[in-house]
Amino acid sequence: MSLMGSGAKTSGNYWIVNLVCLWVSQILVMAGFSALVPFIPLFITESLGVSDKGEVAAAVSLFNFFGTMAYAIFCPIWGKLSDRFGVKPMLLRGTFVTCLIFPLMGYVVPMQKFLAPVFPFVSAVGLLIFFRFLSAACAGTTAASQVMIARTVPDNRQGFALGSLTTAFWGGAVLGNVIGGLIIHKYGYLVSFWVCGLMYMCAGFCVLFTRDNPVRLHSVKSRLNRQGAAQLIPVFTQAVWIMFGLFLLMGMVRSIEAPFIALKIKELAGEGEAAYWTGIVSAFVALAAVISGVWVGYLSDRYPPLKILVPVVLVSILAHIIQGAAENLVLFTIGRAMLYAASGGLHPILQRTLSAITPKRKRGSIFGWSTCLNCSGIMLASLLGGWIYAETTINTVFYCTALAYLISLPFLIRGIQIATRRPKFQRQR
Numbered sequence: 212m213s214l215m216g217s218g219a220k221t222s223g224n225y226w227i228v229n230l231v232c233l234w235v236s237q238i239l240v241m242a243g244f245s246a247l248v249p250f251i252p253l254f255i256t257e258s259l260g261v262s263d264k265g266e267v268a269a270a271v272s273l274f275n276f277f278g279t280m281a282y283a284i285f286c287p288i289w290g291k292l293s294d295r296f297g298v299k300p301m302l303l304r305g306t307f308v309t310c311l312i313f314p315l316m317g318y319v320v321p322m323q324k325f326l327a328p329v330f331p332f333v334s335a336v337g338l339l340i341f342f343r344f345l346s347a348a349c350a351g352t353t354a355a356s357q358v359m360i361a362r363t364v365p366d367n368r369q370g371f372a373l374g375s376l377t378t379a380f381w382g383g384a385v386l387g388n389v390i391g392g393l394i395i396h397k398y399g400y401l402v403s404f405w406v407c408g409l410m411y412m413c414a415g416f417c418v419l420f421t422r423d424n425p426v427r428l429h430s431v432k433s434r435l436n437r438q439g440a441a442q443l444i445p446v447f448t449q450a451v452w453i454m455f456g457l458f459l460l461m462g463m464v465r466s467i468e469a470p471f472i473a474l475k476i477k478e479l480a481g482e483g484e485a486a487y488w489t490g491i492v493s494a495f496v497a498l499a500a501v502i503s504g505v506w507v508g509y510l511s512d513r514y515p516p517l518k519i520l521v522p523v524v525l526v527s528i529l530a531h532i533i534q535g536a537a538e539n540l541v542l543f544t545i546g547r548a549m550l551y552a553a554s555g556g557l558h559p560i561l562q563r564t565l566s567a568i569t570p571k572r573k574r575g576s577i578f579g580w581s582t583c584l585n586c587s588g589i590m591l592a593s594l595l596g597g598w599i600y601a602e603t604t605i606n607t608v609f610y611c612t613a614l615a616y617l618i619s620l621p622f623l624i625r626g627i628q629i630a631t632r633r634p635k636f637q638r639q640r
Contacts, residue, residue, distance in 0.1 A: 226363040229421050230372055233356045234379040236417035240306065240352050241383025243410030246391030247313065247403050249493055251339075252473045253485055254400050259320065259335050265601045267474070270336050272597025275470045276590050277340050281347035283586035289351045290358065290578060297423040298359040305352040306415030310408045312346040317404035352414070353380065354582040359421065361566050361578060373566070377500075377559050381551070384497035392490015450630040451577060454565045457626045458581045461557055462588025464619045467596040467612040468531070472547075475605050479540050492544045500551035516560050516627050523560070524623065526553035528616045535609030558585075564627060 252271045255261050261270055293301045315322075319338040326333050356376060364372040387410075394403045447455075476492055477485040510519050526549060533546030562581075569577050599608050 225422050226360075226365070226368075226372070229359060229363055230375060232417050232420045233359060234376060236302070236306070236414040237353065237356055237376060237379040238383035238386065239410045239414035239417065241380050242387035242390065243310075243313070243383075243407040243414070245384040245387025245493065245497070246394065246410070247316075247387075247407040249388060249473060249489060250391055250395055250400070250403070250486055252471065253395075253477065253489070255336065255339070257482075258400055259339070261336065268597045268601035270340075271470045271474075272593045274340050274343055275466075275593040278343040278347040279586045279589040279593065281344045282351065283583045283590065285348045286351050286354050286582040286586065287580050289355060290580065290582070293355060293358055298355050298362070299418065299421055299423050301355045302352055302359070302418040302421070303415055305350045305355060306411050306418060308349040309346050309352075310411035310415065312342060312349065312408075313411065314404045314408040316342045316346075317401040351582075354578055357562065358578045359423065361562075363423070373559050373562050381497045381500035381503075384500070385494045388490045388493035388497060390490075392487050392493075395486040395490075396484075447577070448568070450568045451565070453626050453630040454561065454568070455581060455584045457561055457623060457630075458565075459584040459588045460619055460622060461561060462585035463592045463595075464588070464612070464615045465554060465557065466589040466592035467599070467615060468534075468608045470593060470596060471600055471605060471608055474600075475534075475543065475609075476540070478605060479537070479543060488540060492540065492547060495544055496547045496551045499548040503552045503554075516564050516631070517624060520557070520560055520623060520627065521620070523553045523557060524616055524620050526550075527557075528613045530554075531609045531613035531616065535606045535613070564630065568630060 251274055252267070255270050255274075256267055259270075261267050289301050289305075316339055319335045319342070322338055323333055323335040357373065360372045360376055390406065391403050394406060472493070473485065473489045476489045480488040530546045530550035530553065533549065534543055537543035537546055562578075565577065565581055596608055596612075599611055
């Protein structure tokens with residue numbers, strides 16, 4: 212019996228249906244995520260009562276660190292399972308399970324009070340971090356969507372498809388940032404937690420209309436029965452390992468200042484308007500990233516990656532300097548939008564390069580590992596950014612990020628040069 216069910220026999224263009232369904236699904240996922248997570252620093256300070264600068268820095272850093280850690284640990288596992296059982300079950304798991312976990316974050320204060328007589332060491336911040344770890348461990352829909360696209364889309368449309376999917380990520384971020392900012396401003400944080408869960412549930416229903424590649428699924432099942440599970444472990448080429456290193460580097464460089472955006476906006480706009488303006492500024496930023504994702508994805512199908520990468524990094528450096536120097540919301544928003552108009556295309560460039568040097572039969576596990584390495588970089592960035600903020604000022608965080616981009620540029624250039632000159636594939640064991 213086909214793992215895809217009775218609908219396995221489809222036309223060669225079923226990848227278009229996949230792209231549309233995943234595009235809508237990821238808009239909803241990112242809208243739910245962006246209606247909540249960017250505002251967590253404000254939730255920690257306003258609803259959980261954390262006021263000390265060092266404690267805020269630690270709480271925000273650990274929230275992002277453990278969330279990313281869970282994502283990094285479980286993404287390779289979900290990637291391997293997607294190679295064996297298909298991407299669709301992984302997407303359904305990620306959306307429907309996560310939609311139940313996010314609303315629980317809104318009740319960490321009463322939970323802490325309930326648990327205090329038995330577990331006095333449990334804090335509301337600790338419970339918030341625990342639920343973030345749990346939600347990230349069960350998620351992984353972004354990587355799974357990229358795997359399904361990479362595995363079902365023709366090679367000559369990979370850049371377009373991955374770039375289009377990137378627009379869903381950032382388009383959902385635009386929607387979520389606006390919704391989250393308005394809801395929190397008018398109704399409070401608890402409603403935003405429930406809206407996040409509802410959007411994840413709707414995203415899961417969209418996934419029901421997607422189809423996996425039946426040839427790939429049968430091939431994996433046949434090899435598993437014939438050779439054993441150990442034979443499914445991929446043998447990575449040197450080029451793939453180099454790309455993994457670049458994903459680690461870029462995850463760290465791009466994420467140093469990210470957890471503290473709401474706190475910078477709070478300094479510029481004031482406490483009473485912080486959530487509202489965080490949503491508005493983030494929406495403009497995400498809109499710039501939508502444009503970047505489409506444009507860079509289109510260019511990556513036609514030009515070598517280095518011709519796109521260098522100007523993207525240079526603009527990102529300038530954008531961080533502008534944000535660090537900004538003394539009003541207008542200038543900060545311009546710098547933030549510049550950053551994502553440029554750096555929004557960095558991930559598609561690396562994904563397109565990795566896809567080009569990877570056979571389709573290995574893309575599930577390899578994309579899972581690339582996400583793991585990218586998340587590992589984000590984990591390091593969370594700790595580094597928290598340390599810089601605690602020891603200096605919020606503006607210094609942006610200047611240090613600009614310096615990190617500058618230092619990373621020669622490594623990115625040389626790494627892509629070496630990776631694209633190595634043999635594309637390594638024979639499966």
